Amino acid sequence: MVASGGVVVGRLHARTAARPRPRASRPAPFPTRPPTRGTSSRALRLRDRDDGTVSIRVLLADDHPVVRRGLAALLDTLPEFEVVGEAEDGEAAVRETQLTQPDVVLMDVRMPGIDGVEATRRIRSAVPDTAVLVLTMYEDDATVFTAMRAGAQGYLLKGAEQEDIADAIRAVARGQAIFGPGIAARLLDHFAHPPAGLADDPFPELTGREKEILELLARGLRTAEIAATLHLSPKTVSNNLTTIFVKLEVTDRTAAVIRARERGLGG
Numbered sequence: 001m002v003a004s005g006g007v008v009v010g011r012l013h014a015r016t017a018a019r020p021r022p023r024a025s026r027p028a029p030f031p032t033r034p035p036t037r038g039t040s041s042r043a044l045r046l047r048d049r050d051d052g053t054v055s056i057r058v059l060l061a062d063d064h065p066v067v068r069r070g071l072a073a074l075l076d077t078l079p080e081f082e083v084v085g086e087a088e089d090g091e092a093a094v095r096e097t098q099l100t101q102p103d104v105v106l107m108d109v110r111m112p113g114i115d116g117v118e119a120t121r122r123i124r125s126a127v128p129d130t131a132v133l134v135l136t137m138y139e140d141d142a143t144v145f146t147a148m149r150a151g152a153q154g155y156l157l158k159g160a161e162q163e164d165i166a167d168a169i170r171a172v173a174r175g176q177a178i179f180g181p182g183i184a185a186r187l188l189d190h191f192a193h194p195p196a197g198l199a200d201d202p203f204p205e206l207t208g209r210e211k212e213i214l215e216l217l218a219r220g221l222r223t224a225e226i227a228a229t230l231h232l233s234p235k236t237v238s239n240n241l242t243t244i245f246v247k248l249e250v251t252d253r254t255a256a257v258i259r260a261r262e263r264g265l266g267g
Contacts, residue, residue, distance in 0.1 A: 060083060061116065103130065149205075
């Protein structure tokens with residue numbers, strides 16, 4: 001294995017040479033851009049215990065209690081992990097991360113309120129030394145690439161083996177980027193052959209849900225009407241609109257509608 005700047009390079013090939021029949025579910029480290037300034041300090045923040053082992057502090061963010069309990073039970077069996085908090089939605093994930101300062105947030109994507117992608121973006125902005133590992137059932141390209149742009153250091157599917165989840169947490173805690181094998185292969189293909197229409201996305205900084213809300217806003221719908229159309233609460237729509245205004249660098253609905261219609265939305 002060759003390491004450069006905290007990102008593992010060639011680990012997948014090294015494993016293949018040593019074990020001719022690797023398990024297909026093993027997450028694959030993915031060589032990405034050099035780690036940011038927070039990477040080295042993150043490695044230094046890992047707590048050394050009296051017995052010489054390293055303590056990795058983990059926050060669990062998932063809207064299903066049974067999933068959080070299962071992950072907590074798994075990590076409790078492994079001495080180097082310490083679960084420092086749980087969150088049932090994106091806003092709680094951001095708040096608990098700021099309070100507990102974990103080394104890793106294990107993040108679901110689809111949650112009430114702000115989704116896991118937006119929560120990841122806010123966490124990486126507010127607590128840059130905390131790594132985010134996405135653990136979700138969604139593997140579509142839009143979700144994967146949006147999570148990466150938001151700052152996720154890893155992406156696994158919920159069908160991953162328990163050993164692979166633990167290995168992935170260890171990896172991102174030390175500044176490595178790691179993805180499930182199917183995800184890694186698609187990332188390589190994506191960067192080698194970027195989709196022709198990718199540059200045509202008028203608002204790549206917005207999540208899928210935020211684009212849906214902006215489209216309806218551009219059509220002239222009010223908050224309650226958008227909520228009814230998308231089967232959301234008015235509060236959730238209002239929270240998303242606030243996020244949209246920040247990302248588009250506008251101050252109110254009128255300015256957001258103008259920006260959206262200039263880019264072809266609301267037609």
